[in-house]
Amino acid sequence: MPSLIESSNDLYSTTGDLLTFQRALLDGELFENACTLDALTERRNRLRNIPVLQYGLGTMFYNVGRLMSAGRRPVTLVGHSGATGTWLFHCPELDVHLAGTVDQTKGQAIPFQFMARCLNTWRKF
Structure with missing residues (x-):
């Protein structure tokens, strides 16, 4: 995995850059055709081995259920996570944007646990 990441010549940005991108995407500022956002966020399929995840065209839908949300x-x-424990998601119900990284190639599950804790904290206010 590290050699794959090194060879991908990926795009680097800050969490602020990612949040700016996500807000512009959700506000319809990135595409001339308004239907493009609908195509990107339309739920397409459910992963058999991970029932709480569904995919759209380039987007991931993660359902934070009652067990992970302290009974709420x-x-x-809605967003996506990366191969190194990175994430960029939006919670439409709470209008909260979440972006970050743990920079660990074995940290793919960490964002989901961390985001659930963040949402639990957010909902206390």
Whole structure:
């Protein structure tokens, strides 16, 4: 995995850059055709081995259920996580944007646990 990441010549940005991109995407500022956002966020399929995840065209839908949300009502996160424990998600129900990284090639599950904790904290206010 590290050699794959090194060879991908990926795009580097800050969490602020990612949040600016996500807000512009959700506000319809990035595409001339308004239907493009609908195509990107339309739920397409459910992963058999991870029932709480669904995919759109380039987007991931993660259902934060009652078990992970301390008994509160379930919410959905729409965005994507990366191979190194990075994430950029939006929670439509709470209008919260979440972006970050743990920079660990074995940290793919960490964002989901961390985001659930962040949402639990957010909902206390």
